[in-house]
Amino acid sequence: MARKIRVLVAKAGLDGHDRGAKVVASAMRDAGFEVIYTGLHQTPEMIVQAAVQEDVDAVALSILSGAHMTLFPRVLELMREKGIGDVLLTGGGIIPKADMTALRQMGVGELFGPGTSTTAIIEYIRGAAPGGAASRSAKAGSAR
Amino acid sequence: MSLVENGAPEAEALLERVYGARPAAPRVGVTGPPGAGKSTLVAELALLLRRRGKRVGVVAVDPTSPYTGGAILGDRVRMSELSTDPEVFIRSMATRGSLGGLAARTEELAELLSGWGSDITLIETVGVGQSELDVAQAADTTLVVLTPESGDAIQSLKAGLMEIADVFVVNKSDHAGADQLAAAIRSALALRPKAPWMPPIVRTVATERRGIEELHEAIEAHRAHLAGPKAQGGRREKIRARLKNAIRERLLEAAWERQGLGALLDRAADQVLGGTVSPYRAARDLIERITDHGERSKN
DSSP states (O other), X not given: OOOOOEEEEEEBSXXXXXXXXXXXXXXXXXXXOEEEEOOSSBOHHHHHHHHHHHTOSEEEXXXXXXXXXXXXXXXXXXXXXXXXXXXXXXXXXXXXXXHHHHHHHHTOOOEEOTTOOHHXXXXXXXXXXXXXXXXXXXXXXXXX | OHHHHTTOTTHHHXXXXXXXXXXXXXXXXXXXXXXXXXXXXXXXXXXXXXXXXOOEEEEEEEOOOTTTSOEEEOGGGGGGGGTTOTTEEEEEEEOOOGGGOHHHHHHHHHHHHHHHTOSEEEEEEESSTXXXXXXXXXXXXXXXXXXXXXXXXXXXXXXXXXXXXXXXXXXXXXXXXXXXXXXXXXXXHHTSOOOSOOOOEEEOBGGGTBSHHHHHHHHHHHHHHHHSGGGHHHHHHHHHHHHHHHHHHHHHHHHHHHTTHHHHHHHHHHHHHHTSSOHHHHHHHHHHHHHHHHHHHHO
């Protein structure tokens, strides 16, 4: 059977505004993705364990609290530690341009601000997370 | 796991290696109407098992949209407490098309979790459509979760949901109507022919962690029953059904690929759309092509 793009959508940190994340998650579902939605208040550890267990192609974080300069690097670090550094880390929220650039240089993917169309996000993930899950498990030869 | 879910060619060798490497972990299916508290119950059961030092696997099944092929898998939301425990492995699974054989894929994921080292695997699915029957097929013990709010629904409960239950759970049993619901289940059960296993009814309030111990005892009791002589027939029947499904799926897939049926299907759909052929006729023609080919390749 054809493989599906699997995306983890998580609200990292303390802000409780999940409207945006839900809208994006629904749009991804409508685009044929399998979206694993974790809900609010996720720690980087929770996010990365979920990403490993769910064997996702991309992790999309929604951060509106201003803590993006802490949370994105921490998630990225844990992803590399757990051997899923090749999975796309992307996201969105209220993030200044300069911070977006800084995070990109660290290895985070494209980040999206307010007003982005869901189509743009979906197209980006389609392009940037190709075939990750299946080929990775084959390489690792693990039961995951 | 993705390899197995995608039906990748390497998947079978992988499963072959895992199967029998460890004794299979018992599988507990959890199903019921939306909002019955299945995810919360699964989380509480998993926490209880963790306190007893067990490794826990969870397969959480959610429906795929038949229109877009996408899915939102949201069961992790209620399982936050488990989400950093390395001894708990949660895997969300979308039902995908019915052609994929949900029961088979559920079983395969459960086997992989067994290979990972789970002592028990909990399989959760919403009891609408067909998925609960597939999950019951894949599980050793099936819990059907109802709430006083679904009291009315019991009248209209699909026959299937009543028959697959090994244990009934009346969740949210602090709500009004719990007694009536339990009584309704009991009378529905009384109408059934006598069987070696009578499903017990356990009351829980999952959000307050009440009744979880009792539920666990009921699951253990059913497990003990399964190990006994009276259950052998049922287990054999399940294995038989599993083999039958596996064969049907492989035959279908082989025929599908050999004939390039996808392209033929497109053409037939166009013909039906154009009104030149009826769908019955189109399906019959396609079947003839497959079987014809099968006959010829034998000679």
